[in-house]
């Protein structure tokens with residue numbers, strides 16, 4: 001039912017095997033080798049499609065595989081390459097590795113953005129390449145490289161500038177419907193909205209508007225996952241500003257100040273960055289209160305939130321649209337004074353490195369009180385790690401830990417200050 005988080009398996013195509021065959025010609029007793037190369041396996045590619053807004057299409061199928069390369073043929077025929085598979089996702093989709101939870105790619109930045117996540121295996125070469133003067137009739141061709149397969153989680157973090165947050169039923173969707181062309185479902189019960197709805201706020205004065213998102217209602221313990229809290233909170237991560245909507249008429253018998261504190265507590269429990277996002281308060285349903293009451297309620301709330309030092313409180317009514325544009329103009333002014341950078345997540349994990357690295361061996365040994373970490377897996381890692389940079393060194397340390405190398409050193413009796421040789425590098429060991 002929910003399509004902002006799905007788990008799928010992706011698999012690239014296997015490379016086709018090289019072929020072994022020999023020329024058969026009339027009057028030529030031993031024709032030379034003529035086995036062709038195998039085709040390359042297809043890649044798994046993700047592409048941002050501006051026409052898609054949810055991950056719902058991924059509900060129906062579990063595994064997405066690119067085509068395998070075909071085997072080479074006789075008479076030097078090249079095997080057909082496997083077809084790539086292109087998975088179309090909405091902008092803002094994050095591809096995460098299921099096993100480690102790390103980010104493989106953030107599909108945001110531009111419509112049409114394409115990223116190859118798993119390359120197909122290379123085709124093996126046919127025996128036609130092995131005809132040397134010494135070995136005229138090789139019965140040998142290379143097999144294609146294997147396919148790569150990985151379980152990933154797709155997660156949609158919506159790409160809005162400003163998010164409407166608050167308890168269920170306070171009027172967030174009504175707010176969005178009044179100020180944009182979006183037509184979210186509005187109803188007098190909790191959790192009417194289950195996916196964010198986006199709308200463009202257009203001020204009609206040739207100045208930039210912004211994208212506003214109506215985010216599903218949050219409740220106490222949302223940060224612990226209550227009421228699908230995690231899925232809902234993830235949508236707030238990329239917004240730059242929050243409009244915190246509260247029911248100022250207290251229809252459900254709650255106090256607006258307590259509601260604000262509860263939601264803000266959930267934001268900070270989920271992530272400190274969320275708690276730091278600037279907010280403005282939209283004290284809604286003011287049409288239900290007499291004029292004097294409105295003033296009293298809003299002034300009291302502003303006071304309890306810290307007066308001028310706290311977030312600004314606006315009296316609004318989504319029913320009559322009163323005050324909504326005051327809130328939006330204020331937010332636009334605030335956005336203009338903020339840094340423009342959109343949050344794009346860096347890739348933390350390369351499934352290809354992981355999958356290829358897994359197969360390579362390494363050893364950890366002790367000789368004359370010194371320790372040696374060696375082997376192709378280590379060399380490969382050093383080949384793409386810059387130990388001089390902080391990031392590279394951190395990666396190196398994680399690598400030693402994740403591959404059980406630290407544990408192995410400890411088992412061999414390593415002490416503080418001992419020398420550890422990692423291929424051609426020497427280190428002193430410290431916890």
Ligand SMILES: Nc1nc2c(ncn2[C@@H]2O[C@H](COP(=O)(O)OP(=O)(O)OP(=O)(O)O)[C@@H](O)[C@H]2O)c(=O)[nH]1
Nearest residue numbers: 168169170171172173174187191192193217318319
């Ligand atoms: N009187 C009055 N009713 C309002 C106002 N704003 C919203 N409502 C009503 O409050 C109810 C809930 O509105 P929604 O916009 O669906 O609330 P929501 O915050 O999106 O709720 P969830 O999607 O469940 O989180 C509906 O019956 C609206 O008609 C308002 O300003 N005044």
Ligand SMILES: [Mg+2]
Nearest residue numbers: 172173192193
């Ligand atoms: Mg709603």
